[in-house]
Amino acid sequence: xxxxxxxxxxxxxxxxxxxxxxxxxxxxxxxxxxxxxxxxxxxxxxxxxxxxxxxxxxxxxxxxxxxxxxxxxxxxxxxxxxxxxxxxxxxxxxxxxxxxxxxxxxxxxxxxxxxxxxxxxxxxxxxxxxxxxxxxxxxxxxxxxxxxxxxxxxxxxxxxxxxxxxxxxxxxxxxxxxxxxx
DNA sequence: CGAATTTGACCTGCGC
DNA sequence: GCGCAGGTCAAATTCG
Numbered sequence: 001x002x003x004x005x006x007x008x009x010x011x012x013x014x015x016x017x018x019x020x021x022x023x024x025x026x027x028x029x030x031x032x033x034x035x036x037x038x039x040x041x042x043x044x045x046x047x048x049x050x051x052x053x054x055x056x057x058x059x060x061x062x063x064x065x066x067x068x069x070x071x072x073x074x075x076x077x078x079x080x081x082x083x084x085x086x087x088x089x090x091x092x093x094x095x096x097x098x099x100x101x102x103x104x105x106x107x108x109x110x111x112x113x114x115x116x117x118x119x120x121x122x123x124x125x126x127x128x129x130x131x132x133x134x135x136x137x138x139x140x141x142x143x144x145x146x147x148x149x150x151x152x153x154x155x156x157x158x159x160x161x162x163x164x165x166x167x168x169x170x171x172x173x174x175x176x177x178x179x180x181x182x
Numbered sequence: 183c184g185a186a187t188t189t190g191a192c193c194t195g196c197g198c
Numbered sequence: 199g200c201g202c203a204g205g206t207c208a209a210a211t212t213c214g
């Protein structure tokens with residue numbers, strides 16, 4: 001499955017400049033599919049929560065729930081003693097107008113899951129940064145309402161330089177545009 | 183042959 | 199307490 005040969009040369013041509021007139025539109029229209037667990041609906045999209053432990057704390061290797069499958073439980077370190085605190089990584093959501101959901105932001109991502117959303121026809125893809133110690137996560141979702149809208153949600157922040165496969169002016173331009181969306 | 187992707191199973195939180 | 203929705207893992211498969 002070779003990726004798309006072209007890197008969406010458009011984007012700034014004519015559609016919508018960085019102003020993103022639809023920014024508010026989509027935010028307001030999100031309620032259409034915002035029936036997910038009713039949490040953020042109404043109270044801002046994604047508030048930047050405590051970002052103190054996100055930068056360098058390295059999210060503590062996210063030892064969430066271990067799979068207690070029938071496999072081998074492997075005596076973990078002292079059972080019942082969990083000093084793992086609830087680290088709540090902030091999530092930043094960005095919406096981009098693109099035909100492809102694989103937006104190359106310069107980092108290497110490894111897909112680790114894909115789920116179908118209830119109110120969306122398109123599935124949501126879960127990616128993870130392939131860096132040692134960098135467990136930044138990212139999920140890409142496409143609005144069923146507007147197939148041209150791709151919502152990318154970043155979780156955590158990278159603490160390593162961007163490894164770009166190739167430096168083309170076009171890529172740089174694209175990145176600049178992406179950044180200007182902030 | 184190694185790395186990345188695919189896909190089903192499983193786990194957790196929330197609502198009813 | 200059960201079911202639903204969302205999120206993650208891990209084995210198998212495919213690609214380079």
